[in-house]
Amino acid sequence: MELSAARRFHVVLNANSGTVLATGISAQSLVEHFAAAGLEAVVDGDTKMPFAERIARAAQSDADVIVAAGGDGTITALAGALAGSDKALAILPLGTVNALAKDLGLPMDIPQAIALLKSAAIRRIDVGEVNGRIYLHKVVIGVIPALAAAREHIRGQGTWGSKAAFMRFMFNRLMRARRMAIAIEPEDGPSHIVRAKAVAVACNAYDQGIGKIFSRQNLEGGSLYIYTLSSLTIVDFVRLSAGMLLGNWQDAAALSIEKSRAVTIRSHKKLVKVMFDGEVESLHTPLDFRIRPAALSVLVPPDPDALPEGNVP
Numbered sequence: 001m002e003l004s005a006a007r008r009f010h011v012v013l014n015a016n017s018g019t020v021l022a023t024g025i026s027a028q029s030l031v032e033h034f035a036a037a038g039l040e041a042v043v044d045g046d047t048k049m050p051f052a053e054r055i056a057r058a059a060q061s062d063a064d065v066i067v068a069a070g071g072d073g074t075i076t077a078l079a080g081a082l083a084g085s086d087k088a089l090a091i092l093p094l095g096t097v098n099a100l101a102k103d104l105g106l107p108m109d110i111p112q113a114i115a116l117l118k119s120a121a122i123r124r125i126d127v128g129e130v131n132g133r134i135y136l137h138k139v140v141i142g143v144i145p146a147l148a149a150a151r152e153h154i155r156g157q158g159t160w161g162s163k164a165a166f167m168r169f170m171f172n173r174l175m176r177a178r179r180m181a182i183a184i185e186p187e188d189g190p191s192h193i194v195r196a197k198a199v200a201v202a203c204n205a206y207d208q209g210i211g212k213i214f215s216r217q218n219l220e221g222g223s224l225y226i227y228t229l230s231s232l233t234i235v236d237f238v239r240l241s242a243g244m245l246l247g248n249w250q251d252a253a254a255l256s257i258e259k260s261r262a263v264t265i266r267s268h269k270k271l272v273k274v275m276f277d278g279e280v281e282s283l284h285t286p287l288d289f290r291i292r293p294a295a296l297s298v299l300v301p302p303d304p305d306a307l308p309e310g311n312v313p
């Protein structure tokens with residue numbers, strides 16, 4: 001896709017995203033920030049129309065760039081409509097975690113993120129696909145979806161009491177969860193059956209190193225990574241937690257890691273609960289995963305070396 005100074009933006013604001021709820025940022029304030037940056041933008045802050053319809057409307061708009069003003073769930077939903085198309089995706093990190101925005105090195109400050117859109121470069125990143133649906137981070141099967149459902153339940157209740165209750169619930173749930181038997185059939189490796197507490201199929205590999213907890217530098221490696229957690233005793237839990245702090249969680253004995261361009265996961269259950277880039281959903285089995293290399297164009301900070309001297313975003 002060619003970059004032009006006159007690119008048009010269509011912004012989809014998700015009013016339920018973490019930072020929007022916390023700061024009360026509105027469609028009107030985004031309109032003002034875009035105008036101040038000298039950018040032409042339509043801002044959709046509709047809270048009545050179903051989200052899926054707003055996404056379809058964005059994909060059908062005449063804008064060159066669709067802007068996800070929200071968190072990772074909002075970004076993934078838009079990516080599903082834009083992957084493989086000639087429209088690019090931009091991100092205003094208004095979610096809670098904003099994992100992809102961090103992986104891409106975007107500014108967390110909204111006026112700065114908008115100003116950057118003017119000089120942004122295009123990066124083509126891989127997307128994951130499961131049963132025909134696009135995701136950008138990971139799909140998790142097993143105990144984790146229940147935890148995500150609990151997180152959703154306490155959304156917006158920022159008291160220490162509710163957070164402590166959530167941590168207690170999470171710990172108990174993790175310890176008590178039964179392992180499930182599943183068949184893992186990677187395209188690039190041997191098929192096997194495992195009993196696992198959780199399996200995550202990630203779009204490219206998670207980084208290893210101190211302070212790198214679920215971050216990814218390589219978003220165009222062309223591979224899925226299958227992380228299988230076979231047990232989670234208190235000892236495993238402590239080791240994994242310490243490994244996260246020390247940057248070596250991927251070496252935990254309870255964790256195995258496989259790499260493949262595609263994988264099929266089978267279960268005796270017809271329907272499994274999954275965490276789909278942070279959203280809890282039910283998917284029919286078997287789960288057919290594949291990677292689609294470079295399928296999504298995303299606006300990112302320009303390469304500082306490519307800018308004229310003194311012009312730093």
Ligand SMILES: Nc1ncnc2c1ncn2[C@@H]1O[C@H](COP(=O)(O)OP(=O)(O)OP(=O)(O)O)[C@@H](O)[C@H]1O
Nearest residue numbers: 016017018051070071072073074077095096097098
């Ligand atoms: N495809 C979708 N359809 C309907 N609602 C969605 C969709 N994706 C996300 N949501 C909902 O929108 C709200 C905001 O989700 P989003 O993931 O964008 O922000 P967040 O959870 O605050 O941030 P992050 O995922 O970065 O932590 C949540 O209530 C989520 O359930």
